[in-house]
Amino acid sequence: MFENKGNSNTNIENLGEFGLIDHLTKNFKIKQKSTIKGIGDDAAVISCDSEKELIISTDLLLEGVHFDLSYMPLKHLGYKAVIVNLSDVYAMNAEPSQITVSIAVSNRFPVEALEELYAGIEAAAKIYNVDVIGGDTTSSTTGLLISITAIGTVNKGEAIYRNGAKENDLLVVTGDLGAAYMGLQVLEREKEVFKVNPNSQPDLEPYSYLVERQLKPEARKDISNLLKELDVKPTSMIDISDGLSSEIIHICKNSKVGCNLFEDKIPLDPQVVSTCEEFNLDSATIALSGGEDYELLFTIKTEDYPKIKANPHLTVIGHITDEKEGMHLISRAGTKIPLIARGWNALKNNG
Amino acid sequence: MFENKGNSNTNIENLGEFGLIDHLTKNFKIKQKSTIKGIGDDAAVISCDSEKELIISTDLLLEGVHFDLSYMPLKHLGYKAVIVNLSDVYAMNAEPSQITVSIAVSNRFPVEALEELYAGIEAAAKIYNVDVIGGDTTSSTTGLLISITAIGTVNKGEAIYRNGAKENDLLVVTGDLGAAYMGLQVLEREKEVFKVNPNSQPDLEPYSYLVERQLKPEARKDISNLLKELDVKPTSMIDISDGLSSEIIHICKNSKVGCNLFEDKIPLDPQVVSTCEEFNLDSATIALSGGEDYELLFTIKTEDYPKIKANPHLTVIGHITDEKEGMHLISRAGTKIPLIARGWNALKNNG
Structure with missing residues (x-):
């Protein structure tokens, strides 16, 4: 095609x-x-x-x-x-x-x-x-x-906004994160190689998923129906275009709540993990700030957890807290780090 | 303001x-x-x-x-x-x-x-x-x-398209034409003068209408109601953004009809006429190709003519013919000239 x-x-x-x-x-x-x-x-x-x-x-x-x-x-x-x-x-x-x-x-x-x-x-x-x-x-x-x-x-009345998240709601994400940004890194590296040697034939096979996520992303048209089938109505929803952390912040600010996001729960494709190692990048940072994943981020009531827990498309990555508690990432080591919004542009300029 | x-x-x-x-x-x-x-x-x-x-x-x-x-x-x-x-x-x-x-x-x-x-x-x-x-x-x-x-x-059902004009319908235009383009000519001249002498104080008073039509145009929000009051439903309608001739051609091509447009009927503001003389430009050409007037052009059935004829906002400028007769401008001298679409960009590049 x-x-x-x-x-x-x-x-x-x-x-x-x-x-x-x-x-x-x-x-x-x-x-x-x-x-x-x-x-x-x-x-x-x-x-x-x-x-x-x-x-x-x-x-x-x-x-x-x-x-x-x-x-x-x-x-x-x-x-x-x-x-x-x-x-x-x-x-x-x-x-x-x-x-x-x-x-x-x-x-x-x-x-x-x-x-x-x-x-x-x-x-x-x-x-x-x-x-x-x-x-x-x-x-x-x-x-x-x-x-x-x-x-x-x-x-009528079924639109889901950014401002409906409530304390104790679960934070759920579709698919996996960070691949589109790593696809961009791979393509930019190949571009530099090509500049030096125009005859080089890049082997993109080990990065096929990453490159596809960057060059031919898909939107989650399946999720609305999936949630209907599971009988779950999210309390808030947003798409992940600028990176997970800035989208979580949008939901929290609009809903006037805080959150705890667990680093070890963030869904990563094996290609993201291996390519991050190769590029000497932290995969959680990439998932948090990479952007262009076009996955959906939403919150659900705790009582809906049994309905979604077995679903391969959905991952619970954290929960909503009172606004006063702030927005935090809980690292693998258990450290509480304040969430900051760093879109992919910022990442690019700094990296 | x-x-x-x-x-x-x-x-x-x-x-x-x-x-x-x-x-x-x-x-x-x-x-x-x-x-x-x-x-x-x-x-x-x-x-x-x-x-x-x-x-x-x-x-x-x-x-x-x-x-x-x-x-x-x-x-x-x-x-x-x-x-x-x-x-x-x-x-x-x-x-x-x-x-x-x-x-x-x-x-x-x-x-x-x-x-x-x-x-x-x-x-x-x-x-x-x-x-x-x-x-x-x-x-x-x-x-x-x-x-x-x-x-x-x-x-529902009251939208007016470009494709409804029928043979013998009258071609009607709101307001007057060519002023926005002449406003642009005046402003471009002043820009050149300013480049040569940055202390020059342009006197735009004689061109006030032209400059306003270029810098602060209005859309004809009054016409829909006016036509309802007059009990007239146009058979086709378009707005004049690229110049009268190309808009007439859009209506004729979409409606599969021809037309005769009368040069001496085209409504011109006195400032357009005098400024065209000053710039040595033909005012009919400017009205036909100038663009950016944001007036409305529409066609009405002949029997509706008595309802609109006395209205100061509306001018009948021609009539619709069979497609085979083609699209023509009838000049002041009575010559029949084929209408061509020359948007303001074309005019600018050639002039």
């Missing part, structure tokens, strides 16, 4: 702004019943359902800040740009239904490059069953920029 | 990403009943009404492409960025209710500059009665970028 096309080159200006968006989206299909009008008018039109609430989330991705095209293929970038937004919708306990995609692009990108980008967007839209209903294309004086707005729905 | 503040300088990095968005939006009030959750979670939440349809429109504005900060004060820029999006919602015959605002900004902008930008956004949100419910702030390696998504509602 993600192979590259040949290197033909068509200048964007040959198509013009109106031609370009029509060209890039001509194969996109409308599948959602609620989409009344997609691309091609002043605005998109969606039907409403009084039994539902509407979810709106928006994100900007910039070349040189959020992605590096020297190791991020455009098709993967398009895919990831969609995932990042859908993850926010799932974090509200909602189902995404539509997205709008705006891009600013310099004319160093041929039309074929944008076709790759949109092929990735289309692939994600298909897999996650969302319609691309609008957008804007414009020229940029510098790099590439992608702005996506995701729209979703949730049954 | 649009005075500038003193020149204090706070570095963005002092606030950090999370602090920045909280700081910039702390005075924003939620006024729409439908806004359940605004800024501060993974996504915003809006209530739905089965009697309504939802309208979604999105636009990107880039420094160096869509605006020049050397004559566009940041407060005006914030205001205009909102207007551009609301205009698309009004063009669907809908009422805007919420917006999301994402910005990418380089750290050459102090926090005070962003406060000015957000003061403009807040002013527009207040006047047009929309809630700012979300957004994203990120660092940019170069200039300033603003991405806005506007959300609105319209009664």
